[in-house]
Amino acid sequence: MKLTRRSLVDRALKGSLLCLTFKLGAVSILLTPEEARAQKVPLQVLDDAQARRLEILADAILPGSADLGVAQFVDHQLNADPNEALLIAKYFQVPLPYRNFYAGGIAVAEGMAKNSFEKSIDELSAEESQGLIKEMAAPGAVVDGFPVFLFYMCLRSDAVDVVYGTPDGFKKLNVPYMQHILPPEGWNG
Amino acid sequence: MARVLESVDAVVVGTGATGSLFAAVLAEAGKDVLVLERGGERKLSDLYSSQTWARRLKWASPHVVEDGPDSIWFNFNAGHGYGGAAIHHYAVWPRFHEDDFTEKSQYGRGLDWPFEYGELRPYYDLVQKDVGMSGDAEKEIWRPPGDPYPMPPVLVSNHGNVIARGFAALDMHTSPLPMAILTQPYNGRPPCIWDGWCDAGCPTGALANPLVVYLPRARKAGARLQPDAHVTRVLMDKSGKRATGVEYFTPSGEAVVQPADTVVLCAFTIENVRILLNSADTNHPDGLSNRSGKLGQYLMSHPAIAISGLFEDDMQNYLGATGGQLLCQDPFGKRSDPGGAFGSRQWEIGLALKPNDLLGIAMTRPEIFGSELHEFMKRGARHMGSMVGVCEDEALPRNRIELASEKDQFGYPLARIIYETSAEGRKLWQTAAAEGVKIYKAAGAQEAWHGPQGGQHIMGGTIMGVDPSSSVLNSAGQSHEVENLFVGGPGVFPTGSAANSTFTAKAVALKSAKFMVENWGAIAG
Numbered sequence: 001m002k003l004t005r006r007s008l009v010d011r012a013l014k015g016s017l018l019c020l021t022f023k024l025g026a027v028s029i030l031l032t033p034e035e036a037r038a039q040k041v042p043l044q045v046l047d048d049a050q051a052r053r054l055e056i057l058a059d060a061i062l063p064g065s066a067d068l069g070v071a072q073f074v075d076h077q078l079n080a081d082p083n084e085a086l087l088i089a090k091y092f093q094v095p096l097p098y099r100n101f102y103a104g105g106i107a108v109a110e111g112m113a114k115n116s117f118e119k120s121i122d123e124l125s126a127e128e129s130q131g132l133i134k135e136m137a138a139p140g141a142v143v144d145g146f147p148v149f150l151f152y153m154c155l156r157s158d159a160v161d162v163v164y165g166t167p168d169g170f171k172k173l174n175v176p177y178m179q180h181i182l183p184p185e186g187w188n189g
Numbered sequence: 190m191a192r193v194l195e196s197v198d199a200v201v202v203g204t205g206a207t208g209s210l211f212a213a214v215l216a217e218a219g220k221d222v223l224v225l226e227r228g229g230e231r232k233l234s235d236l237y238s239s240q241t242w243a244r245r246l247k248w249a250s251p252h253v254v255e256d257g258p259d260s261i262w263f264n265f266n267a268g269h270g271y272g273g274a275a276i277h278h279y280a281v282w283p284r285f286h287e288d289d290f291t292e293k294s295q296y297g298r299g300l301d302w303p304f305e306y307g308e309l310r311p312y313y314d315l316v317q318k319d320v321g322m323s324g325d326a327e328k329e330i331w332r333p334p335g336d337p338y339p340m341p342p343v344l345v346s347n348h349g350n351v352i353a354r355g356f357a358a359l360d361m362h363t364s365p366l367p368m369a370i371l372t373q374p375y376n377g378r379p380p381c382i383w384d385g386w387c388d389a390g391c392p393t394g395a396l397a398n399p400l401v402v403y404l405p406r407a408r409k410a411g412a413r414l415q416p417d418a419h420v421t422r423v424l425m426d427k428s429g430k431r432a433t434g435v436e437y438f439t440p441s442g443e444a445v446v447q448p449a450d451t452v453v454l455c456a457f458t459i460e461n462v463r464i465l466l467n468s469a470d471t472n473h474p475d476g477l478s479n480r481s482g483k484l485g486q487y488l489m490s491h492p493a494i495a496i497s498g499l500f501e502d503d504m505q506n507y508l509g510a511t512g513g514q515l516l517c518q519d520p521f522g523k524r525s526d527p528g529g530a531f532g533s534r535q536w537e538i539g540l541a542l543k544p545n546d547l548l549g550i551a552m553t554r555p556e557i558f559g560s561e562l563h564e565f566m567k568r569g570a571r572h573m574g575s576m577v578g579v580c581e582d583e584a585l586p587r588n589r590i591e592l593a594s595e596k597d598q599f600g601y602p603l604a605r606i607i608y609e610t611s612a613e614g615r616k617l618w619q620t621a622a623a624e625g626v627k628i629y630k631a632a633g634a635q636e637a638w639h640g641p642q643g644g645q646h647i648m649g650g651t652i653m654g655v656d657p658s659s660s661v662l663n664s665a666g667q668s669h670e671v672e673n674l675f676v677g678g679p680g681v682f683p684t685g686s687a688a689n690s691t692f693t694a695k696a697v698a699l700k701s702a703k704f705m706v707e708n709w710g711a712i713a714g
Contacts, residue, residue: 061558082249083228083269086241090249091265091547133558153555160551164544164566165241173544173570175507178384179238 020076033069033076033162045078045099046071050106053121057109057136058159060129061152065159073162078102088157092150105151108143109136191436196448197223198713199705200435201455202420202464205273206691207677207698208455209403210316214702215453216410218709223447224407225418225437227456228269231276233400236390240546243389246270246277253459254593257608261490262644265547267457271414272390272399274457275691279387279512280369280396281537282322282692284313287333288523289533289686296523298531298613299584300487300683303655303664306333312696312703320397321375324367331518332367340373342366344383346505349514349539352574355632356517356538363515366537369397369692370510385541387511388548396510418445421601422468423452423674429472431714432674438599450713451673451705455698458488458647458680462590463604465651478651478661478668485590487649489685492580492610492618496625497553498637499572506542506573513576514539520624521687530616532581533687536625540575548575553640574629578621579645581687583611590650610642617687618642646690648679653697666701673712675701 022031022041031041043051054074055066077087078099087098094101112135113121117128124132133152135141141149163169170177198220201208208224216222237243248267255263268274287306292299314336324338342365345353353363370387371380371394381395394401408414418437424446426433434448454461462485466476476484515538523531543549550569557565593605610618622639629637654660657669666681668674677698679690686693705712 062562063560064563084245085249086244088244088547090244090247091262093255093260093262093264096249130559137556137558139556156555156558157545157552160545160549160562160566161241164551165239165546169544173567175544175570177238178382178386178507 020073022072022076033072034067035069036072036076037067037069041072043072043075046075046102050103051075053106053110054102054155056121056124056129057106057133058155060126060133061156062159062163065163068162070159070162074102074158087154088161089154092154094150094154101151101154104146105148105155108146108148108151112136112143112148191444191446193446194448196434196450197221198449199223199451199453200225200447200449201453202435203273203455203457204271204404204414205268205399205455205457205678206275206278207694208273208453209399209407210695210698211453211455211677211702212407212412213403213410214699214706216407216412218706220709222407222412223449224412224414225420225435225447226271226414226416227419228271228416230416231271231400233392233394236276236392238384238386238389240389240543240549243277243546246390252597252603254595254603254605255608256605257588259608259610260644261488261606261608261647263459263606263647266645266647267459271404271416276390276398276400277388278398278691279510280691281512281689282317282367282369283516283518283535283688284333284335285686285688285693286331286521286533289684289688292523292684296531300652300654302683303653303660309693309696309700310335312699313692316692316695316699320369320402321371321378322367322369323365323372325365328364329367329516330362330364331521338367340371340375343368343370343372343381343514344509345514346508346539347502348504348506348509348574351500351502351504352538352576352629352632353515355628355630358631359628361517361519361628363517363538366513366516368510368512371395381510383508383510383541385507385509385511385543387541388546419599420456420464421599423454423464423477425468425470425472425477425671429470430671432671442599451675453675453677455677457678458650459590459604459606461676461678461680462650463592466592467601473670478670478674480670481658481660483586483652483659484661485650486586486588487584487652487683488588488590488606488608489582489584489648489682490608490610490644491646491685491687492582492614493643493645494578494580494618494621494625495548495553495640495643496576496578496629496637497640498574498629498634499568500574500632500634501572503571504574506575507570509539509541511541511548513537526617526620528616528620530620531613532583532617534578534580534617534621535687536576536578538576540577542573542575544570553638574632574634576625578618578625579687579689580614580617580621582614582685584649584684585611588649646679646685648682648685648690651676651680652683653681654683665704666697667704673714675705677701
């Protein structure tokens with residue numbers, strides 16, 4: 001299914017405005033990151049270990065973001081034209097390509113986990129995951145020359161985007177989404 | 190070998206706030222106008238109501254190298270595609286004050302503009318009528334002379350009213366925020382429905398972005414728009430006195446020469462300087478319009494501070510416009526800072542909040558994570574208040590735009606920015622941080638806090654001035670050295686005020702465009 005404005009609006013009315021075009025074999029389909037995760041759509045940029053660790057970190061920052069497809073959202077955007085990318089990394093002027101930044105951030109977090117807990121991120125308890133996030137969230141934190149605080153901020157925003165940045169997310173907060181009135185024909189400037 | 194196109198009367202570089210205005214005025218005067226846009230074509234129907242999707246409107250290309258101690262937040266402030274940065278701007282349009290134009294002569298600080306407020310006033314009045322501004326001129330007690338706004342002020346919800354209690358308690362005045370947003374039908378455009386999606390681009394036509402005001406006028410008058418045209422240089426004749434057009438590249442890398450009788454650069458502050466520096470030739474070894482050595486200097490931002498707080502009240506913070514509901518310019522006096530810092534400040538009160546994104550609820554408290562973040566989001570969605578303090582940044586030559594050693598895909602150097610907030614601007618920001626929290630407490634906030642220093646707007650670099658030895662452009666935005674070369678946008682400002690820049694950029698552009706039309710024979714040759 002091609003990503004069109006009409007299809008976006010249709011999906012928006014159903015509750016999610018974070019529909020992205022995922023490739024399943026030779027077919028392009030319009031899915032939410034949550035649906036892409038449930039359907040096990042292959043990742044394009046992150047490998048399985050990176051995606052798993054990104055989910056653990058994001059879920060420690062904002063529980064529920066893994067199930068809602070934060071890894072699929074990030075992976076999809078790492079494969080996008082940077083000018084069209086939806087990641088907040090753009091605002092933080094993260095150097096391109098963003099995939100290097102995310103790969104670096106996950107690797108540094110893995111090193112921090114081993115340093116602090118002598119475990120991989122994969123093996124951390126919930127309490128230890130929170131401890132790792134606390135280290136990453138120290139303002140201005142830099143580890144091995146990598147801006148780990150900036151990575152935390154980006155990952156935190158990614159998690160918030162998939163959990164609360166959609167009509168479904170607004171409903172959870174009990175505030176109206178108020179999507180715009182569709183512009184009448186002739187308003188195309 | 191570059192492909193050479195048919196010559197036009199005027200080539201305008203950039204489709205944003207000022208490029209669209211130049212195009213409209215010149216085309217309506219019967220000129221053959223071509224507008225080149227680096228980004229893609231964009232329609233109102235592309236503007237989705239989502240803070241996540243809004244990021245498509247911002248810049249990401251490796252284009253600017255920021256080397257100074259402070260960031261000017263280029264990617265957040267800039268834009269690409271039809272409408273440029275103005276497609277996602279918040280339409281907060283206070284006028285600059287009279288003494289913003291005379292700082293050097295009046296206070297011995299900063300620079301003087303080559304004209305005073307009175308000379309610009311008619312253009313403010315014309316622009317506000319063009320776009321259909323809303324506001325209350327009488328309640329805006331700090332406002333310099335000007336026509337009343339053509340329509341009533343924007344919505345004030347609990348959000349604005351609750352925070353206004355704090356201002357009142359401290360004997361500070363608030364007024365409706367002057368905005369380029371319709372509150373009634375106007376020229377076939379509908380009024381705002383207060384959904385707070387301004388940052389994502391307004392697709393209804395209520396917010397006066399270029400897609401609904403000046404670009405339609407330009408097209409109706411015959412101007413043509415060319416997307417995906419990456420302008421690299423202004424081309425000059427052998428005498429070095431007249432521009433002959435511009436060079437641009439297509440996405441496939443094809444070089445194209447667009448001859449023109451006049452050239453107008455409206456590619457935003459940084460890119461205008463970059464194009465002029467990259468246009469260096471034997472007659473202009475240090476870049477075009479840089480005989481003074483001032484090209485790129487006096488780069489300015491607005492040091493900005495977000496004040497957040499939690500109130501017992503249901504704030505209705507999801508209603509309104511992204512830019513806010515109310516204004517306070519009590520601290521606008523250049524010498525009003527209690528700490529003695531020079532410059533102006535203002536408060537924009539009651540910014541519509543969304544859960545996510547840079548100015549969203551979540552980002553106000555980055556240290557919160559885990560299940561506490563869910564609780565914070567729920568509380569914030571109902572009870573958070575938001576306002577932004579904007580401070581003046583003193584114009585300093587050390588803050589500048591140069592060429593970087595890194596190059597773009599076409600082989601031209603990127604822009605390098607060396608910027609550090611002026612000492613005066615930093616002091617004003619510190620005053621604002623303390624004052625903002627105090628205002629919230631006076632309004633009854635249960636908790637109040639401020640964010641880190643941010644930067645709004647990017648100004649300077651191609652400053653206007655009377656003296657060609659100390660400025661880049663004359664009072665008409667015309668190059669001191671190349672009579673058929675003009676520049677538009679906030680880059681032409683010699684000082685930055687604390688007022689938002691778009692309205693003034695448009696007023697100055699209208700003044701320049703009318704000058705071009707009235708003096709066309711002498712300019713176009």
